[in-house]
Amino acid sequence: VSDRSSLGLGPGIEFDLIRRIADRLGPRARGLGDDCALLQVGQTTLAVSTDLSVEGVHFRREWLTPTEIGWRAAASALSDLAAEGATPIGLMASVGVPPDAGEGNLESIMEGVGDAAVAAGASVSGGDLSAAPVWTIDVTVFGTAERPVRRDGALAGDSVWVTGELGGARAALKRWLSGEAPAKAARQAFAHPMPRITAGLRLARAGARAMIDLSDGLAGDAGHLAAASGKAVVIDLERLPIHPDVEAMARELGTSSEQFAALGGEDYELLAVMPPGFTEREAHDFTAATGVALRRIGTVETGSGARFRDDDTLVRLAGYDHFA
């Protein structure tokens, strides 16, 4: 990253803090601001990413089983490797254990972390434990990347694609926050996201120019990719693949399913920018090989920012911010 004070991140309080840290660190920090850090180890490029999950901020104990808490914490970090087109090799998990942890829950959380690691082809390599006020799980993942895909390579004329379905995790969250139980599929989207490891690797091999995983929501994450690439990412809202439990929730909130889904954080799907040669035919082959849906939702244009088109009208959407 050449311009340290912008770092290619979109707007938001958390991203302002990251920019301020990068300014203060100067040359003591290198390569901040993408899904993964890249470290050269001999002939191999190592991709590394960290994700911190804090009880009361990222989840509540009443919503998830301990195994799900662990799975989700590890999956969110593994998802960053997927967005880099990297192959996971291991992870480190640090857990802060609260005074009212309860018998056996630490082991169950770590079991969820281990399940997510194994599902991604890796294993738990180590970690640390400490007493803490609330459950605090920090997972650092590392993988190898033959062809790492950054956020900054999108070119005007490229097409924009997304895996899976959007808005399910947000639909579950909204239900919980209003004291209701979420629908089963929405709950699963929140509690048990699947890091798109094979999908990310295949998109990288298919020539992906830029990729990011959807942790802050499409609106925010498309903004990061646009900022890093110095281009406009233009998305047709009507093309978004919508999770089946979104419609009822959006109707209750008086918004459209598409806008609800575009603002839904923590789906952990991949947003991929592909070169002109990548067509519906390649997308069909991708789905046949991976079992993961891939939908074309927009284009890259000259300009800046993430723009959302609804029936030819441009709408403004803002991403989720854990500090807001």
Place this chain on the structure above:
Amino acid sequence: VSDRSSLGLGPGIEFDLIRRIADRLGPRARGLGDDCALLQVGQTTLAVSTDLSVEGVHFRREWLTPTEIGWRAAASALSDLAAEGATPIGLMASVGVPPDAGEGNLESIMEGVGDAAVAAGASVSGGDLSAAPVWTIDVTVFGTAERPVRRDGALAGDSVWVTGELGGARAALKRWLSGEAPAKAARQAFAHPMPRITAGLRLARAGARAMIDLSDGLAGDAGHLAAASGKAVVIDLERLPIHPDVEAMARELGTSSEQFAALGGEDYELLAVMPPGFTEREAHDFTAATGVALRRIGTVETGSGARFRDDDTLVRLAGYDHFA
């Protein structure tokens, strides 16, 4: 580690938890229980370690400046690379930021992390931020190891050495806990420990059979090394190099300086087991080259556990436990 249920760790609540996690994870975890995880990346051995620092458990805000909080959190993780004989290449830092963080303190903590990284020849590669109830800093360090030194290689007849001086950090901690200000040098030992990177690398090259860094205190850590090696580590208390601020504190507490220092956690010095060919002459050359003192404090014998000899009497000492 072949026997997963023992993991080569000494006694303690934290280590019981780690053993229970390893039992539950089974093959989902690999190689737990040493200072670092080792991963083969192409021709290179990657050493990785994680250290979680929680406000109110590992430090208090009144004791340290934000820069010192960051330095200490990173130094404790880098110290694990030193104990592996590894060369640091980068680190990831996750920070949980409390509601009353105060303007600019996050940047200062990260500045301390960056200073420690640069002092160890590395840099900050990335990290994550979240809101949290208290300051929570998790640092994961990466390094390469040409000749990784584990805890399990000590043989009967080997000699046991320690770098620097012991007990300084504990002397500062005891002062703070009784509401007093620690002496300047003791405060520095607690607030600004120096990871023994060059020393660890040189000891590895000199043929170290086993190494561990002193984070839980000599009594606890010598116990881990003894358990991992399946040998007895016998230490002469009168040979311990004692930090100058220990004596007054030990006298007030009615204990000996040596016993106080042997129970002092977080000195981050190295305990190294060297083969018979390593003598006072090699130790002298080591100090001339590194500027770090190296003292012979004991021997490895057949048997088990860490044993401390005080005037030919065996005394029992227990290590520090963050969960006790």
